[in-house]
Amino acid sequence: MTAIAWDELILPDRVHGSLYTDPAVFEAEMERIWYRTWVYVGHVSEVPRANDFVMKSIGPQPVIMTRDREGTVRLLLNRCSHRANQVCAVERGSARTFRCPYHGWTFSNDGSLLGYPFNSGYQGLEARGELGLAQVPRMETIHGFVFGSFAEEGETLLEHLGAAAExxxxxxxxxxxxxxxxxxxxxxxxxxxxxxxxxxxxxxxxxxxxxxxxxxxxxxxxxxxxxxxxxxxxxxxxxxxxxxxxxxxxxxxxxxxxxxxxxxxxxxxxxxxxxxxxxxxxxxxxxxxxxxxxxxxxxxxxxxxxxxxxxxxxxxxxxxxxxxxxxxxxxxxxxxxxxxxxxxxxxxxxxxxxxxxxxxxxxxxxxxxxxxxxxxxxxxxxxxxxxxxxxxxxxxxxxxxxxxxxxxxxxxxxxx
Amino acid sequence: MTMGAVDVELVREVEQLIYREARLADEHDYAGWEALWTDDAVYWVPASDTTDPTTQMSIIHDNRSRIRIRIRQLETGKRHAQAPPSRLCRTVTNVELLGDRDGDVVAGANVLVVESRERGLTLWAGRCEYRLRRGDEGWRMAGKTVRLVDADRALHTLAFLI
The missing domain is CATH 3.90.380.10 (Naphthalene 1,2-dioxygenase Alpha Subunit; Chain A, domain 1)
Known part of the structure; x- marks a missing residue:
């Protein structure tokens, strides 16, 4: 990516039109804003009971917000860990598991991989522990509003919200x-x-x-x-x-x-x-x-x-x-x-x-x-x-x- | 009404009303379109398969007074999403009498609308259900529901009369 001279495009009293039209700016925003800072995802009342789920997003990324069987709200990414198929194709529902339609890999609604068919083909290659659905690295809530961040570390949600928390x-x-x-x-x-x-x-x-x-x-x-x-x-x-x-x-x-x-x-x-x-x-x-x-x-x-x-x-x-x-x-x-x-x-x-x-x-x-x-x-x-x-x-x-x-x-x- | 004995005259009258309503909407004849509605009218475009517009979001859920506001707003000429108005051409087909409800005739139809704006051409398709009433001044609409095929997806602005 060519370096974008942000200080030349963003001045105290004006901004350059290319900030709205340049695909390179958009790609940079994805990495530096949408996949880094805290982004609002959903509200806990949208998954009121254990095993409820609803499709949400962080920018263009599809996120499954689930309430797992223990009652914990989770943000899972909708991508099978095997061949990248989408494990969830409906907007909302109730499900203890998500079964990938491609090869039948089955995931718990807490994201963990429960199993795959014909498992003799994986003899000696067991990797269940590391092949769960990816989760949004960080999740925090305020008054039931669920936020996610793709950054492994960074400021807390309250630090991010600052005066907006009120x-x-x-x-x-x-x-x-x-x-x-x-x-x-x-x-x-x-x-x-x-x-x-x-x-x-x-x-x-x-x-x-x-x-x-x-x-x-x-x-x-x-x-x-x-x-x-x-x-x-x-x-x-x-x-x-x-x-x-x-x-x-x-x-x-x-x-x-x-x-x-x-x-x-x-x-x-x-x-x-x-x-x-x-x-x-x-x-x-x-x-x-x-x-x-x-x-x-x-x-x-x-x-x-x-x-x-x-x-x-x-x-x-x-x-x-x-x-x-x-x-x-x-x-x-x-x-x-x-x-x-x-x-x-x-x-x-x-x-x-x-x-x-x-x-x-x-x-x-x-x-x-x-x-x-x-x-x-x-x-x-x-x-x-x-x-x-x-x-x-x-x-x-x-x-x-x-x-x-x-x-x-x-x-x-x-x-x- | 039974399947074996369709009232052909009634079908023709209902079709004529439905076609007139479609033409008035296409031509942005706001006063003519508004005059079709009864005082207890409900104009509903659901956002999903929901059957309950009192607890779920809808794209449009207008009672008679909100229909009036919608029309008055269009008539200002400053409803930007319809200034200039969309160029429209709709086809209404599969008109079918579905029964009666509290003395009103219920009819179904499919609609396909081509909308032209600066954005480009947008295709709108849906299943319509009309609730129609014959009075002293002819046929009126007491209800119109439009279930868009893509109601649960992200839609472009729909500021014309669907």
């Missing part, structure tokens, strides 16, 4: 039982665009008034105002590539419990009563502040009522997976969360179809030869450094995008 606390406490469940299944939305177009857009507060003006103009929604020039919401670089649109200042100004969700306590009486019973005096601020809008680098977007997972396949081919947040112990809330999510996201979503059209237009534009650069300058003059060292700005400022690129550059330069 987003998982904020999300989980919206459940009266303190637990998120991902039980609604996933939509998969394919876009002919580079994965970073999605990553940057998730906390870009400048686009909603333009990309989503059509839906804001016909549906009763307070979303548009959150991203207006007059909004007091903030954009924030949480560090380590994690970014946030902090909408709490706006929600606090409005001061309506569940206003963040476009509703009121009267319309969700069971949920509100349970939350007030569990949280007491703290319930007011929890119900006013609402859910985080945080992009966890590189692939998990906690989008208030939805979760998006970004999966890159090629420099201009990305799939966005999306599901509704479901909160344990909150059936009335969950019905609304699901129907609102279905309306908003996925291939036909009233919001996301338009975002996706932007990604593809951006990608086509990035191939145009001039002016070569994408500009990241918005709000540079009014970017603040907060007491904890985080940078923030007006919600429409490009503080998050600059933060993403700072971290990206540090990862790519540390490539070797």
């Amino acid at each position: 987003a998982f606390d904020r999300l989980a406490r919206l459940s009266p039982e303190g637990e998120v469940e991902l039980t609604a299944g996933w939509l998969k939305h394919r876009v002919r665009a580079n994965w970073k177009m999605l990553l940057e857009n998730e906390t870009d507060g400048y686009h909603p008034q333009f990309v989503h003006s059509s839906i804001f103009s016909v549906a009763q929604s307070g979303i548009g105002d959150l991203y207006s020039d007059a909004s007091i919401a903030l954009s924030r670089d949480l560090g380590k590539g994690h970014t946030e649109a902090d909408l709490r200042p706006e929600f606090r100004r409005r001061g309506v419990p569940l206003g963040w969700f476009g509703t009121t306590e009267e319309r969700l009486p069971d949920y509100s009563a349970r939350m007030r019973a569990v949280h007491g005096e703290a319930a007011d601020s929890i119900l006013v502040d609402g859910s985080p809008h945080v992009m966890v680098f590189p692939n998990l977007f906690i989008a208030e009522i939805q979760l998006f997972v970004i999966q890159p396949f090629a420099v201009d081919d990305t799939v966005q997976h999306v599901t509704a947040v479901q909160l344990k112990g909150a059936p009335d809330m969950n019905r609304r969360l699901l129907q609102q999510t279905i309306g908003s996201v996925g291939p036909a979503g009233l919001l996301l179809a338009d975002d996706s059209d932007m990604y593809e237009r951006n990608q086509r534009g990035a191939r145009v030869r001039r002016p070569e650069w994408l500009v990241l300058r918005r709000g540079l003059h009014r970017e603040r450094v907060e007491e904890n060292g985080q940078r923030s700005g007006h919600v429409t400022d490009e503080v998050p995008i600059r933060g993403i690129w700072r971290h990206y550059r540090s990862l790519m330069e540390n490539g070797a």
Whole structure:
């Protein structure tokens, strides 16, 4: 691979278009980001019982997330240790073993090789102990969110998450039982665009008034105002590539419990009563502040009522997976969360179809030869450094995008 | 209705409605398409083999008021995923009366849609089930379900009326 001069492509106020279009950049990203850092894989609630499994991924790599017969969650790679056939061909199910269809090698759902047919052919060549399914080298969880890393060693998940870890606390406490469940299944939305177009857009507060003006103009929604020039919401670089649109200042100004969700306590009486019973005096601020809008680098977007997972396949081919947040112990809330999510996201979503059209237009534009650069300058003059060292700005400022690129550059330069 | 005694007149009326609905969608005649729906309508495009859109994600699950919002959004001309609108040509075949449900006629059909956008040609294929009702002003749609053959795979943007 020819050396890529990252310092010439990534400047404080602009990035070069080739970062979105050059296959060599994509290959380097696979090695230095996707197969090294912590990547979100799945949630333990997707494999609730022993022997459950579900197909997941780390970038283009297919991962089988299993709960083995002992109840331990594992991340197995979908490749037979014999001749590389795929041992699992279905999306989800329950299985104590995975049997390769090619020559019948059989693996336990903890990955170990149980046996192979006609075993006299392996007499004296016994290697069962070393021929299990490969596992993702490291796995850690936070509030049931399972992350994997292909790096044998490195920082812990909490070190990787840094300030973004708090987003998982904020999300989980919206459940009266303190637990998120991902039980609604996933939509998969394919876009002919580079994965970073999605990553940057998730906390870009400048686009909603333009990309989503059509839906804001016909549906009763307070979303548009959150991203207006007059909004007091903030954009924030949480560090380590994690970014946030902090909408709490706006929600606090409005001061309506569940206003963040476009509703009121009267319309969700069971949920509100349970939350007030569990949280007491703290319930007011929890119900006013609402859910985080945080992009966890590189692939998990906690989008208030939805979760998006970004999966890159090629420099201009990305799939966005999306599901509704479901909160344990909150059936009335969950019905609304699901129907609102279905309306908003996925291939036909009233919001996301338009975002996706932007990604593809951006990608086509990035191939145009001039002016070569994408500009990241918005709000540079009014970017603040907060007491904890985080940078923030007006919600429409490009503080998050600059933060993403700072971290990206540090990862790519540390490539070797 | 029995297999031995197909009501040919009813079949023709149902076919005409289904073909009209297909043409209105292809031509982006949003007002005409919206007028086909009853007040209790459900427009559903499942994301998998699920039978329960109240607990599982769907690609589209619109009640009448969300159908209205979807149409109003398209009518703004600023629904970017349909600005410009896709060029569409769909074929609806295998139309079959499947029975009745609470007085409504249930019909099935297969659909194949060719969509042209700057991205290129996209082929959409699926099994449709219509719930149709005859009223004073003619036939209306109380329900349409489209089960895409690739519903469980990664799909491109589907912002036109399927």
